[in-house]
Amino acid sequence: xxxxxxxxxxxxxxxxxxxxxxxxxxxxxxxxxxxxxxxxxxxxxxxxxxxxxxxxxxxxxxxxxxxxxxxxxxxxxxxxxxxxxxxxxxxxxxxxxxxxxxxxxxxxxxxxxxxxxxxxxxxxxxxxxxxxxxxxxxxxxxxxxxxxxxxxxxxxxxxxxxxxxxxxxxxxxxxxxxxxxxxxxxxxxxxxxxxxxxxxxxxxxxxxxxxxxxxxxxxxxxxxxxxxxxxxxxxxxxxxxxxxxxxxxxxxxxxxxxxxxxxxxxxxxxxxxxxxxxxxxxxxxxxxxxxxxxxxxxxxxxxxxxxxxxxxxxxxxxxxxxxxxxxxxxxxxxxxxxxxxxxxxxxxxxxxxxxxxxxxxxxxxxxxxxxxxxxxxxxxxxxxxxxxxxxxxxxxxxxxx
Ligand code: COA
Numbered sequence: 001x002x003x004x005x006x007x008x009x010x011x012x013x014x015x016x017x018x019x020x021x022x023x024x025x026x027x028x029x030x031x032x033x034x035x036x037x038x039x040x041x042x043x044x045x046x047x048x049x050x051x052x053x054x055x056x057x058x059x060x061x062x063x064x065x066x067x068x069x070x071x072x073x074x075x076x077x078x079x080x081x082x083x084x085x086x087x088x089x090x091x092x093x094x095x096x097x098x099x100x101x102x103x104x105x106x107x108x109x110x111x112x113x114x115x116x117x118x119x120x121x122x123x124x125x126x127x128x129x130x131x132x133x134x135x136x137x138x139x140x141x142x143x144x145x146x147x148x149x150x151x152x153x154x155x156x157x158x159x160x161x162x163x164x165x166x167x168x169x170x171x172x173x174x175x176x177x178x179x180x181x182x183x184x185x186x187x188x189x190x191x192x193x194x195x196x197x198x199x200x201x202x203x204x205x206x207x208x209x210x211x212x213x214x215x216x217x218x219x220x221x222x223x224x225x226x227x228x229x230x231x232x233x234x235x236x237x238x239x240x241x242x243x244x245x246x247x248x249x250x251x252x253x254x255x256x257x258x259x260x261x262x263x264x265x266x267x268x269x270x271x272x273x274x275x276x277x278x279x280x281x282x283x284x285x286x287x288x289x290x291x292x293x294x295x296x297x298x299x300x301x302x303x304x305x306x307x308x309x310x311x312x313x314x315x316x317x318x319x320x321x322x323x324x325x326x327x328x329x330x331x332x333x334x335x336x337x338x339x340x341x342x343x344x345x346x347x348x349x350x351x352x353x354x355x356x357x358x359x360x361x362x363x364x365x366x367x368x369x370x371x372x373x374x375x376x377x378x379x380x381x382x383x384x385x386x387x388x389x390x391x392x393x394x395x396x397x398x399x400x401x
Contacts, residue, residue: 001174004126005167005314006119007133008067011284011329012058013271014141014156015047015364017336018344023152026341034152039238039265043272044156045339046141047363048347052079052158053089053380054368056139057096059160061367062328063135064097067162071133074125075105078114078138078276082107083378085190092380093137096368111186112234113304114138115159115276116312122163123172130165137161140275143194146348150197153237155272159280168323169287170298170314177217177311179209186305193351202305206240207247209309210301214248217311225252228313229296230260232282234303236273238265241282244301263289270333276304287316288326294318335365 020040024031034040046055056077077090088107108114108121115138122134139158144150185202188195218224225248233241242258249256264282266289268274274281279302287293293316303309339347359372364383371379 002127002130002165003167003171004123004130004165005163005171006161006169007164007167008063008162008169008323009280009284010059010062010160010325011267011281011332012055012158012160012366013044013332013336014050014055015337015366016045016339016344017270018043018045018339018341020152022341027147037239038152039242040152040269040272042270043152043154044274044336045154045344045347046156049360049362049364049369049371050156050366051083051370052081052139052141053083053092053096053378054364054366054370055156055158056089056137056160057093057368057380058366059139059158060093060097060135060137062325063160063162067133069099071131071164072099072135073103073132074122074134075099075103076108076118076121076134076136077105078108078118078136079140080109080111080114080188080275081141081143082109089139090137092378096380096382110308111304111306112140112236112275112278113302113308113310115280116300116302116310117308119161119163119172120176120310126163126165133162133164135160136163138276138280140277142273142275143348143351144197145194146345149199150195153273155274157267157271157274157277157281159277159284161280167317169317169320170283171317172312172314173297175217175220175222175313177213177215177220177222179212179216179309181205181209181212181307183305183307185307191353193353197305202236203240203243205305205307206236206303207244209303209307210244210247211251213301213309213311214251222311222313223297225254225256227297228299230264230286230293231256231299231301232264232279232286233261233301234279235265235268235282236278238269241265267329267333284325284329287320288324288329291321294320337365
């Protein structure tokens with residue numbers, strides 16, 4: 001059988017970053033609640049000319065630089081925070097990246113699960129014709145209401161993955177465990193820029209889904225828990241992954257040390273929640289920071305509120321370290337510009353669902369920018385004009401590297 005999986009992956013994020021210590025101070029909350037209670041230190045935040053298209057394109061560009069576009073006939077763009085009710089964000093990315101017209105492009109949605117749906121779809125396309133390669137982009141900007149419990153769990157990131165036969169990084173195994181349960185734990189009505197969430201219910205629904213997907217995975221013939229060497233979970237906040245792992249340990253009766261999750265938190269702790277991208281950000285962190293994974297099996301748990309969840313596994317390929325983008329990801333994190341709390345609150349409050357014509361100020365220093373709306377249509381461009389915003393680059397946190 002043809003081996004199919006992740007041939008390359010790259011992470012991108014927004015121009016700004018908000019320090020959760022600043023948020024805690026302004027809210028009169030003990031900073032330890034965010035650092036330890038949620039396991040979060042910082043959250044990426046978009047400049048006015050960043051969005052899921054621009055960071056998605058920024059994640060995908062280095063993959064095309066390395067591999068070219070030959071064989072790419074499909075772009076799958078997964079997001080919760082899409083920019084149009086009809087047009088796929090992937091079509092904007094397709095143009096920004098100069099991809100040929102002989103490509104099918106579509107957007108997928110199911111809260112934070114959409115990226116895994118895109119990956120599964122990509123695997124199917126390559127299984128049908130192993131000459132094809134599929135560009136999968138998961139890109140999200142997580143927004144909760146100001147002063148709500150969800151506010152410190154916001155964030156933003158995109159992960160682009162090239163899915164192909166004979167992958168250099170991770171061969172995805174065919175067995176998957178899935179679970180769909182209709183639950184109102186988190187959703188976002190079309191007139192709202194922020195998610196509506198029942199926090200306690202979302203935690204319960206997530207844990208219920210871990211065991212539901214796990215039981216299906218085993219029923220489908222998936223290997224037992226002690227044959228999976230590393231687990232990576234969707235991380236709405238990193239503490240959630242600890243809870244999930246402990247829950248799986250109790251469910252299976254097998255001791256599963258939570259310390260083995262630590263590496264998967266390195267990027268998510270300082271990016272915040274990135275919905276569809278979060279799981280793959282965790283995977284990138286593990287691949288970038290662990291040297292001895294070749295031949296081991298990694299379990300990936302994906303959860304999208306509403307809810308759909310899935311467990312898949314992959315075998316890490318020999319030589320995976322040679323394909324690491326660790327330095328580039330560290331540079332992208334370190335280059336973010338710290339946003340003072342007042343500016344963050346003003347930008348957050350100004351976020352709108354309006355499609356009125358507007359020219360967007362030049363702020364972002366990322367490779368692509370949202371230029372504005374003309375004739376109610378969105379326009380994007382490479383970032384050629386120097387950003388005018390005052391910059392204060394943050395020192396990398398211990399977790400950034
Ligand atoms: N020092 C250390 N830890 C502290 C603390 C302090 N001073 N104060 C509180 N904590 C801990 C709490 O004990 C709790 O940990 P636990 O869950 O292990 O018991 C944690 O910090 C969170 O505190 P809590 O009071 O439960 O937080 P909250 O009511 O403010 O909301 C969420 C937490 C996750 C529900 C909220 O951030 C949210 O709605 N997030 C968005 C939805 C989401 O991400 N859901 C996940 C599934 S998709």
